[in-house]
Amino acid sequence: MTVPAMNDQDPDRTPGASGELMVIPSVGFARRAGKLWLDTKFVEGMRLNARLWGGPISAAMRPAEEGAIPFGAAFEPGSLPFRLIELPEQGPIETTHLRGAAVILAGGDMHDQLHLPALLNGEGRPAICYIVEHDQANRYRMIWTNGAPLVRRIKTLAWTWLTERRRLRAFARADGVQANGAPAFASYSRRQSNMLLFFDSRTREDMLARPEEMAARSARLRAGEPLRLVFTGRLERIKGAQDLPAVAQALMTLGVDFTLDVFGAGSLEEEIKEAIERLGLGGRVILHGIVDFETSLTPYLRARADMFVCCHPQSDPSCTYLETYGCGVPIIGYDNAAFEGLRRASGAGWSTPMNRPDMAAREIARLDREREEIIAHAERALAFAREHTFEKTFERRIAQLRKLAKGRRAEPVAPTP
Structure with a gap:
């Protein structure tokens, strides 16, 4: 079944791209009362793709249950x-x-798309570019820490190892790879020379921190007001949410005056509430639940946060990193490979040893005494995010794909830090 695109005469769409761009995303679609239920972030990205591509675009998607698309909305097909x-x-x-299709943008993390270079190997085949988020080390880490029975984890690790062999062959035969985050870029650039590094973010240019907001934060820090710490994300072990109460408790022991605002929900919510009460953190650690990213969370971070406490044990390229930097808020986080890559590229933020909330608290206590350092890192964070906004990132990605469509192999591309 094919749903036609709307008759879009967008004046921002520039002509000249060759043929159709086909995207095969990891997310699916559902139907609701004659409408299509789609992930809103995916649709927003496809709208920008359509403006930048300069030709027809399509999305090849599998049907899914509506519950499998939690951040979705209903769209008229037309x-x-x-x-x-x-x-x-x-x-x-x-x-x-x-x-x-002239160019296919396929999911490199999806095992059911790794056969495409072998499937399309004839004369005049479309160019194939993969997008990948995880490196093999992070795949193993996620499996080993998912809490499944030991035998099941061992079987899954073996299957993942075999799938990685297929992935390496597919990437080597593809025309390009777009890597979301430093770990994937470093891992797969040995197999594919036409690599593009990008950092995922939903932050548009008009959502970046304003000069007056940056100045107000600096003034508060210099005035010695309590540190305003924040965490946003799923309250799950893979996001390190279980360590937040321990960080807060250690800060109280160290005599740091602070608040920690936590935005998000998940399976650890009750456990965290119990820890707040048991450790006497009421009034210090505040749970806000889920709020809208653009209209509530982003303005809050820009106006009312000094540092983001990030206890992520996984090396997944969370969009949280760059979106936080776009608010002018530097991150203190565990030294997972994804955050380390961003921290080195931006020169903003601080890393501490993995699974050591006490060490994170000690670094925060040091920064509480060195507030000019926080201010300097906030400026660096915002400067880096300004060069990697939602719009600029998509422009870089589409530029690589347009070169492929024209039959020219693009030069290896990585955005300048």
């Missing part, structure tokens, strides 16, 4: 800037699903 190609719910992607 309002979408792309045609939707329905893939089978199960079974392989075939050449019939890919007709008309």
Whole structure:
């Protein structure tokens, strides 16, 4: 089934791209009362793709349950800037699903898309570019810490090892790879020379911290007001949320005057509430639940946060990092590979040893005494985010794809820090 794109005469769309860009995302779609239920971030990205590409675009997607698309919304099919190609719910992607594409942007983390270079190996085949987020080390780490029975984890690790062999072959035969975050870029650039490094973010240029907000934060810090710490994200072990009470307790022991605002929800919410009460953190650690990213969370961080406490044990390229920097808020975080890559590239933020909330608290206590350092890192964080906004990131990614569409292999591309 194909849903046609709207008749879009967007004046921002520049002509000249060759043929159709087909995206095969990891997210699926559902139907609701004649409308399509789609991930809102995906649709927003496709709208920008449509403006920048300069030609037709499509999305080949598998049907899914609405509950599997938690950040979704209902869209009229005719309002979408792309045609939707329905893939089978199960079974392989075939050449019939890919007709008309000049460039295919496929999911490198998805095992059911790794056969595409072998499938499309004839004369005149479309260019294939993969997008990848995780390196192999992080895949193993996520499996080993997921809490499944030991035998199941060992079997999954073996399957993942075999799948990685397929991934390496696919990347070597592809025309390009776009790596979200430093770990994936470092891992796969040995197999593919046409690599592009980017940092995922939903922050548009008009959402960046304003000069007056940066000045107000600096003034508060210099006035010696209590540190305003923040955490945003899922309250899950893979996000390190269980360590937040321990950080707060250690800060109280060290005599730091602070508040810690926590935004998000998850399976650890009750455990964290119990820890707040048991450790006497009431009034210090405040749980806010889930709030809207653009209208509530971003303005709050810009106006009412000094540092982000990030206890992520995984090396996944969380968009939280760059979105926080866009608010002019530097991060103190565990030294996972993804954050370390961003920290080195930006010169902003501080890392502490993994799974050591006491060490994170000690560094925060030091920074409480060295507040000019916080102010300097806030400026660096914002400067880096300004060069990697939602718009600029998509422009870089589309530029690589347009070179492929024109039959020219793009030069290896990585954004300048």
